[in-house]
Amino acid sequence: xxxxxxxxxxxxxxxxxxxxxxxxxxxxxxxxxxxxxxxxxxxxxxxxxxxxxxxxxxxxxxxxxxxxxxxxxxxxxxxxxxxxxxxxxxxxxxxxxxxxxxxxxxxxxxxxxxxxxxxxxxxxxxxxxxxxxxxxxxxxxxxxxxxxxxxxxxxxxxxxxxxxxxxxxxxxxxxxxxxxxxxxxxxxxxxxxxxxxxxxxxxxxxxx
Numbered sequence: 097x098x099x100x101x102x103x104x105x106x107x108x109x110x111x112x113x114x115x116x117x118x119x120x121x122x123x124x125x126x127x128x129x130x131x132x133x134x135x136x137x138x139x140x141x142x143x144x145x146x147x148x149x150x151x152x153x154x155x156x157x158x159x160x161x162x163x164x165x166x167x168x169x170x171x172x173x174x175x176x177x178x179x180x181x182x183x184x185x186x187x188x189x190x191x192x193x194x195x196x197x198x199x200x201x202x203x204x205x206x207x208x209x210x211x212x213x214x215x216x217x218x219x220x221x222x223x224x225x226x227x228x229x230x231x232x233x234x235x236x237x238x239x240x241x242x243x244x245x246x247x248x249x250x251x252x253x254x255x256x257x258x259x260x261x262x263x264x265x266x267x268x269x270x271x272x273x274x275x276x277x278x279x280x281x282x283x284x285x286x287x288x289x290x291x292x293x294x295x296x297x298x299x300x301x302x303x304x
Contacts, residue, residue: 109136125247127226189274190217194224194234236265
């Protein structure tokens with residue numbers, strides 16, 4: 097059977113904009129520009145031959161067609177996510193970790209994590225960024241960021257203020273056991289390194 101489906105990116109733009117009732121917030125979630133979201137939605141409306149949103153001044157409202165379309169689209173994404181999650185080897189949960197290019201993986205001691213969590217098959221993609229997380233190529237991401245991404249849980253892993261390293265995961269999967277395990281491991285490792293860096297260093301010999 098051949099399914100008559102609109103482009104996936106257009107559906108994702110519509111679904112995000114419909115949840116937020118905002119092209120701007122949808123753009124933040126999808127890591128594109130509001131104009132790109134608007135263009136995708138407009139293209140979807142043209143393809144379907146119906147108007148999905150009323151575009152008022154500083155306000156976005158779903159039309160009756162949009163309200164009727166949204167539950168099916170959201171449910172379709174949920175079924176795809178569930179079917180994908182079931183494609184895992186028995187007894188092993190696969191966890192795809194993305195890491196930005198300048199991050200030193202030696203800081204994480206991933207061999208120790210794999211040894212302590214044999215039930216989690218950890219794979220690493222480096223370099224990776226928000227695009228890979230949005231596209232589902234990774235499950236969570238260590239990114240150099242300011243840590244403000246609507247629709248995502250962001251946990252700072254460095255003590256510095258402003259731009260720094262954050263662990264980012266979609267809110268819908270941020271509390272999955274494998275992601276929680278990695279988050280706790282990462283927090284333990286980084287806290288230990290922070291304590292070590294604060295220890296006073298002896299200069300010279302004893303009694304000098």
